[in-house]
Amino acid sequence: MRVLVVGGGGREHTIIWKLAQSSRVDKLFCAPGNAGIAKYAECVDIGVMEWDRLIHFAKEKQVELVVVAPDDPLVAGAVDAFEAAGLRTFGPRKEAAILEGSKAFSKDFMKKYHIPTAAYENFDNAEEALAYIKTAKLPIVLKADGLALGKGVLICNTLEEAEAGVKTIMLDKQFGSAGNRLVVEEFLLGREVSVLSFVDGKTIKIMSSAQDHKRAKDNDEGLNTGGMGTFSPSPFYTEEIDTYCKEHIYQPTVDAMRAEGREFKGVIFFGLMLTEEGPKVLEYNARFGDPETQVVLPRMKNDIVDVFEACIDGTLDHIDLQFEDNAAVCVVLASDGYPEHYEKGFPIDGLDAFDAKDGYYVFHAGTKLSGGEIVTNGGRVLGVTAKGEDLKRARANAYAATEWISFENKYMRHDIGKAIDEV
Numbered sequence: 255m256r257v258l259v260v261g262g263g264g265r266e267h268t269i270i271w272k273l274a275q276s277s278r279v280d281k282l283f284c285a286p287g288n289a290g291i292a293k294y295a296e297c298v299d300i301g302v303m304e305w306d307r308l309i310h311f312a313k314e315k316q317v318e319l320v321v322v323a324p325d326d327p328l329v330a331g332a333v334d335a336f337e338a339a340g341l342r343t344f345g346p347r348k349e350a351a352i353l354e355g356s357k358a359f360s361k362d363f364m365k366k367y368h369i370p371t372a373a374y375e376n377f378d379n380a381e382e383a384l385a386y387i388k389t390a391k392l393p394i395v396l397k398a399d400g401l402a403l404g405k406g407v408l409i410c411n412t413l414e415e416a417e418a419g420v421k422t423i424m425l426d427k428q429f430g431s432a433g434n435r436l437v438v439e440e441f442l443l444g445r446e447v448s449v450l451s452f453v454d455g456k457t458i459k460i461m462s463s464a465q466d467h468k469r470a471k472d473n474d475e476g477l478n479t480g481g482m483g484t485f486s487p488s489p490f491y492t493e494e495i496d497t498y499c500k501e502h503i504y505q506p507t508v509d510a511m512r513a514e515g516r517e518f519k520g521v522i523f524f525g526l527m528l529t530e531e532g533p534k535v536l537e538y539n540a541r542f543g544d545p546e547t548q549v550v551l552p553r554m555k556n557d558i559v560d561v562f563e564a565c566i567d568g569t570l571d572h573i574d575l576q577f578e579d580n581a582a583v584c585v586v587l588a589s590d591g592y593p594e595h596y597e598k599g600f601p602i603d604g605l606d607a608f609d610a611k612d613g614y615y616v617f618h619a620g621t622k623l624s625g626g627e628i629v630t631n632g633g634r635v636l637g638v639t640a641k642g643e644d645l646k647r648a649r650a651n652a653y654a655a656t657e658w659i660s661f662e663n664k665y666m667r668h669d670i671g672k673a674i675d676e677v
Contacts, residue, residue, distance in 0.1 A: 255278050255279050255280060255281070255318045255319060255414035256279075256280060256281045256282075256315060256316055256317045256318050256469065256557065256632045257273055257279055257281070257282055257283070257318070257319045257321065257559075258282075258283040258284070258285065258308070258311070258312050258315070258317045258319070258321070259273070259282070259284045259285075259295070259318065259320075259321045259323060260284075260285055260302050260308065260320065260321065260322045260323060260324070260327060260332065261284070261322075261323035261324045262284065262285075262287050262288050262297075263288070263324070263392060263544060263619045263620070263634075264544055264545055264547075264548055264586075264617045264618065264619035264634065264636075264637045265288070265323055265324075265459075265541075265542050265543070265544035265545075265547045265548070265574070265619040266284060266288075266291060266323050266597040266641075267290050267291050267297040267618050267619070268298055268542075268548050268552070268617050269542065269547065269550075269551070269558070270284055270291050270294050270295050270322060271294060271560055271615070271617070272552075272558045273294075273559065274294040274323075275557075275558075276555065276557045276558060276559045277501065278327070278559045278560075279558070279559060280593050281295055281296070281315075281641045282295035282316060283295055283296050283297075283298055283311075283317065284296070284297050284298065285297070285299075285300040285301075285302070285308060285311070285430075285624045286299055286301060286302070288328040288619070288620070288621050288622060288631070289618055289621040289622050289623045289628040290605075290616070290618025290620045290628075290636075291311045291502065291568060291618065291632075292623065295452060295644075298633040299313060299635060302324050302332075302524050303326065303327055303330065303332075305327075305332055305335045305336070307507060308320075308332075308336070308420075309335065309341065310335060310652050312336070312339075312467060313339070313340075313341075315623065317341065318321055318442060319342050319343075319344065319468040319553075319559070320336050320341050320342065320343040320344070321343075321345065321562065322336070322343060322344070322345035322541075322543065322603065322632070323345075323541060323542060325351075325354055325355075325401050325539065325540065325541055326367075326388075326401060327539070327557065328345050328346060328348075328351040328354075328355075328520075328541055329348070329351045329352070329354060329355035329401060329541055330348065331348035331351075331357050332345070332352050332480050333345045333346060333347045333348070333351075333479075333520075334347050334348050337490050338425065339490050340404055340658045343539075344371060344480075344519075344520060344562040344565060344566060344650065345519075345520045345521075345527060345541065345565075346518050346519060346520040346540050346541075346616070346653050347519075348654070349515070349516045350511060350516045350517060350519070350520075350540065352516070353477045353511065353516075353518065353522070353538045353540050353542070354476070354523075354537075354538055354539045354540040354541070355400065355401060355403070356399055356400065356435075357397050357398070357399050357400075357437045357537070358376040358399045358401075358435050358437055360537070361374045361437055361439075362374065362376070364513070364535060365508065365655040366510075366621060367452060367504055367506060367507075367510040367513075368506075369506055369507060369510070369535060370502060370532060370533065370535065371504070371534050371535045371536075372395070372439045372440040372442050372527075372536070373439070373533060374437055374438060374439040374440065375426075375437075375442040375611070376399075376435060376436070376437055376438075376563045377435065377436045377437075377438065378435050378436075379423040379532045380420055380425055380436075381422070381523065383420050383424065383436050383438060384391065384417060384420055386438060386573065387410075387413065387416045387417065387420065387438060388413065390410060390438065391440070392410070392412065392413065392414075392416070392418055393409060393411045394409075394410050394436070394437060394438060394439070394440070394441055394619045395407065395408070395409055395410070395438070395440070396408040396410060396416065396419040396420065396423060396438060396439075397436070397437040397438075397439060398423050398429045398432040398433040398435075398436065398496065399432060399433070399434065399435035399436065400430075400431060400432030400433075400434070400435075401432055401439060402424075402429035402430075402433075404476075404478060405429070405478050405479070405480070405593065406423070406432050406433070406537055408422070408423070409441065413558050417494075420436065423436055424436055429677040430448060432528070433512060437603045440528040440536060441527040442529050442536070443527075443529060443530070444491045444527045444529040445465075445488075445527070445528045446461065446465065446466070446524070446525070446526070446527055446528075446536065446675070447463055447464070447465055447488045447490060447491050447526045447527075447528060447533075448464045448465065448466055448484070448488075448523060448524070448525055448541060448543055448546045449461070449463050449464075449491070449499070449504075449523075449526060450464070450521060450522075450524075450542060450546060450547075450550055451521065451522050451523075451524065452520075452521060452561055452564075452565055452573075452575065453508055453513060453518050453519060453520060453521070453522050453565060453570070453572075454509075454519055454564060454565045454566075454568045454569065454570035455507075455517040455518060455519050455568055455643075456508065456512065456521070456568065457508075457540065457568075457570040457571045458504050458505060458507075458508045458570075459570055460496070460500070460504065460559075460575075461484060461550050461554065461571060461575070461577040462486050462550050462553055462554075462577045463487045463488040463491035464484050464485065464486040464487070464488060464546040464549055464550055465485055465486075465490075465671075465673065466481050466483075466484045466529075466543070466546060467480070467481065467482045467483045467484065467667060467669075467670055468490075468524075469482070470482060470588075470592065470593060471667065472667050472668055472669045477593055477594070478593070479588075479592065479593045480481055480489065480593070480631075480633075480636070481543075481544060481545045481546075481586065481634075482483040482585075482586045482634075482666070482667045482670065483545065483584055483585045483586050483588075483637075483666075483667055483670030483671070484545045484546050484548070484549050484552050484584050484670070485549060485582065485583040485584070485586075485645055485648065485649065485670065485671040485674065486546070486553060486647075487581065487583050489645065489674060490528055490673075491528075493531055497529065498532060499524070499532060500526075502533075503524065503526075503533065503535060504524065505537070506634065507522065507524075507538070507649050508522075509664040513540075513572070518540075518584045519566060519652065520541065520564050520565060521540070521541050521542050522538060522539070522540065523539035523541065523542070523543045523546070524538065524540065525537040525539070525547070526537075536580075540543075544619075545551075545584045545586060545617075545619075545637050548582075548584040548615070548617050548637045548639045549582035549583065549584045549639060550617060552582055552639060552641060553577045553578045553580065553581075553582055553641070554575075554576070555576040555577060555578060555579055556573065556574075556575060557640075558574060560573065561573055561575070565635055578641075579643065579650040580641055580642065580647050580648070581642055581643070581644055581645040581647070581651040582639055582640065582641045582642075582645070583639070583640060583642075583645065583648040583649045583651070584617075584637045584638065584639040584652065584670075585637070585638050585652050585667070585668060585670050586619070586634050586635075586636070586654060586660075586666060586667075587628075587634075587635050587636040587637075587638060587656060587659060587664055587665070587666050588630070588633055588634050588635060588637075588664075588665045588666065589620075589630055589633050589634075589635060589663050589664040589665065589673075590664070591663070591665075592633030592634065592665070593633055596633055596663065597623065597630050598620075598629070598630050598632065599625070599630060599631070600629055600630045600661045600662040600663060601623065601627050601628070601635060602627075602628050602629060602630060602635070602659065602660075602661045603659070603660045603661065604658045604659040605628065605659065607655075607658040607659075609653070610659070611655075613640060613641040613651070614638075614639070614651065614655050615640070615642050615652070616637070616638055616639070616643075616655075617636065617637040617639060618632040618636055618637075619632060619635060619636060619637060620632015620633060620634055620635045621635060621636070630661055630663075635661070635664075636659065637657065638652055638655045638656045639652060640652040640655050645663045645671060645674040646674060646675075648671075649670070649674065652670070653668075666670060
C-alpha cells in the first residue's frame with residue numbers, strides 16, 4: 255500500500271513512524287514533512303492547504319490512502335476535497351471537523367446534548383463581552399472561537415486581565431479571524447487529562463490517556479504553547495472515570511454528531527477536566543494531539559493501517575484496540591524564546607544516539623535539512639520520548655535521553671510528569 259500523510263510536525267513524524275511498522279505499507283510520502291520524517295518517507299514540498307497539488311501528486315503516485323493530520327486542512331474541508339477526487343482518506347469531513355473548528359459550535363453542541371462542560375456564553379460583539387465579564391465570577395477563561403494553534407485561550411484572574419484579553423482577541427485580532435467570536439467560560443478546577451479516540455461514525459474506541467503541559471516554563475508558568483511535553487497513561491484517569499466518560503461523554507458525542515448529520519470518522523481528542531463534580535469537557539480536537547501522539551502511538555500494539563481503514567469503512571467494532579502495559583513520557587526540546595521570538599537554523603547533534611536504543615524515540619517537530627545536516631526550523635524542535643515499566647522510570651529515561659541532543663538555544667521544561675510524584 256502507498257500512503258500519503260499530510261503535515262510536517264512531531265505528530266506527523268509519529269504517525270509516519272507507526273505506519274512504517276505496518277507490513278501493509280510499501281511506500282510512504284509526506285507533504286511537506288521534515289528532516290526526521292525523511293528517514294521513513296519521501297518528503298514532498300507541497301503545503302497542507304495546497305489541495306489541488308496534493309490531489310495531483312497522490313494520483314500521479316497511485317496513493318491508496320491519504321492521512322490528513324493537521325487541524326487547518328481538516329477544518330477547511332481537505333477530506334471532502336480528497337474524497338471527491340476519488341482518494342481514500344482518513345480524517346473527518348468539514349461538517350464534522352467543526353467540532354474543533356468552532357468552540358462556539360462545540361459549546362452549544364454540548365449544551366444541547368447534555369454533555370458535561372463548563373458554563374459559558376458566546377459573543378460576537380466586544381462591547382457585549384466586556385459588559386458580561388464585569389458581572390462574571392473570576393477567574394474566567396476567554397477562548398477565541400476558531401483555530402489558534404493551541405494558543406487562543408486566556409485564563410484571566412482579574413477584571414483588568416479579562417478586559418485586556420477581550421481586546422487582545424476581539425479587537426487587536428492577535429489570533430486573526432479566530433477571534434471574530436469569543437467564548438467566555440467558567441474556570442474549572444481539577445486535573446486536566448487528554449483522551450484520544452478512534453471513531454468510525456458510530457463506534458468509538460478509546461486510546462490510552464495522556465496529560466499535556468501547555469505552559470512554556472516550569473511550574474506551569476509562562477505563555478501557552480502548542481505543548482512542552484506529556485506523559486501516558488494519566489494515573490488520575492481511573493477505571494471509574496473511564497466508565498463515566500464512556501457513558502456520559504464519549505459515546506454521546508459520537509451519537510450526537512450523527513444525529514446532527516455530521517457523522518464523524520477519524521480521531522476525536524477529548525480535553526477533559528477532572529473536577530470535584532466529575533469529568534467535564536474542556537475542548538474537542540478533530541485529530542491526533544501534539545505532543546500526545548508521541549506518547550500514545552508508541553504504546554499502541556495494533557497495525558495502524560487496520561485501524562485507519564476500520565474508521566473509514568465503519569468496521570471499528572471489529573478492532574480489538576490494545577496498548578502496552580507500561581508508560582511513556584515526551585519532553586519537548588524547543589528554541590529558547592518560544593512561543594514568541596526565537597532564532598532558527600542551528601545544527602542539531604546527537605540524533606544518532608536513538609538509532610540503537612529500544613524504547614527511546616526522537617520525533618522531529620521543527621527541523622529541516624540544510625547543507626547536508628539537520629538544523630532547527632521552528633519553536634518546538636524535537637520531542638524526546640522514552641518508555642518505561644512505569645511513569646517514574648519513563649520520566650527518568652526521557653530526561654536522560656534529552657542530554658544526548660544538543661543545539662544552540664536548546665530549551666525545555668524540567669518538570670514534565672512531575673505530577674506523578676503526587677500519586
